[in-house]
Amino acid sequence: MSATDVFAPAKINLTLHVTGQRDDGYHLLDSLVVFAPVGDRLRLTPDGALSLQVDGPEAAGVPSDGSNLVLRAARMAGQESGQITLTKQLPASAGIGGGSSDAAAVLRALGRDVPPEQIAQLGADVPMCMKPRPQRVQGIGEQLSVAAIPSLPALLVNPRVSVPTPSVFKALRDKTNPPMPETLPKFADRSDCIDWLATQRNDLQVPAMMLTPAVGVVLEALHTLPGTRLARMSGSGATCFALFDDTEAMRFAEISLRAAHPDWWIASGLLGDQVQKSAPSMATQ
Numbered sequence: 001m002s003a004t005d006v007f008a009p010a011k012i013n014l015t016l017h018v019t020g021q022r023d024d025g026y027h028l029l030d031s032l033v034v035f036a037p038v039g040d041r042l043r044l045t046p047d048g049a050l051s052l053q054v055d056g057p058e059a060a061g062v063p064s065d066g067s068n069l070v071l072r073a074a075r076m077a078g079q080e081s082g083q084i085t086l087t088k089q090l091p092a093s094a095g096i097g098g099g100s101s102d103a104a105a106v107l108r109a110l111g112r113d114v115p116p117e118q119i120a121q122l123g124a125d126v127p128m129c130m131k132p133r134p135q136r137v138q139g140i141g142e143q144l145s146v147a148a149i150p151s152l153p154a155l156l157v158n159p160r161v162s163v164p165t166p167s168v169f170k171a172l173r174d175k176t177n178p179p180m181p182e183t184l185p186k187f188a189d190r191s192d193c194i195d196w197l198a199t200q201r202n203d204l205q206v207p208a209m210m211l212t213p214a215v216g217v218v219l220e221a222l223h224t225l226p227g228t229r230l231a232r233m234s235g236s237g238a239t240c241f242a243l244f245d246d247t248e249a250m251r252f253a254e255i256s257l258r259a260a261h262p263d264w265w266i267a268s269g270l271l272g273d274q275v276q277k278s279a280p281s282m283a284t285q
Ligand code: C5P
Pocket: 025, 026, 027, 028, 029, 122, 123, 124, 125, 139, 140, 141, 165, 166, 169
């Protein structure tokens, strides 16, 4: 029988406003999310008992047992057979939704109806990864609305330090920050969008920098690159992104960043472009 290949793109929070906290400790968010043409790949082969094998450049430390979200998602969808190979391109615990996107990709590939409330139990980021397209995310991550965002040339950079999400939320002092405007602006073009994004925030950036100073080092490096229009952290970090006016400026900046920081994970590409099932790989290292 034939194998099914599925792509699990990186999720980037262009903005992430923490607007409150529920009684169960989860935080209320207002976030603009886009997806990148870099991501993990999964191959589902229908033979044998359900199993998971993890390979790829970012496989180190990723569990292949029942604790992996991929197997939890497959079981949730009623799948008890088949071999899954997960090729990790995305660093783990990096603020770009790697594990959540993998889980969502398996659910997409299996094509079974799983109620949204159940999908959310896998993790707050899994619902937004089910349809990888620009969207506004509210609630704790389960309220989704499609957003119109122009494609944005970006560098994604991780200093190879993993950051535990709960610690970053815990370190956030003020849990009640203003949301984004109720109606998002209609962006005339890419430049207009970047100007507006610069007026918004990631409320987790300061606590993440306090816990993990490497985040501040990355942001500083991105700010000083030629052509950077905006540099910000994604999710709870440590991955940060820089936005550029065009792909030439992005590539130029990428060359100098790679030369200066050969040890960092770096990817480049257009954020928010319709991510295809088998997206072309962004160059990473
Ligand atoms: O849902 P998930 O397991 O991905 O969340 C990881 C942790 O991040 C939670 O245990 C919680 O501490 C924190 N979190 C939060 N509010 C959210 C999402 C995550 O406090 N909306």
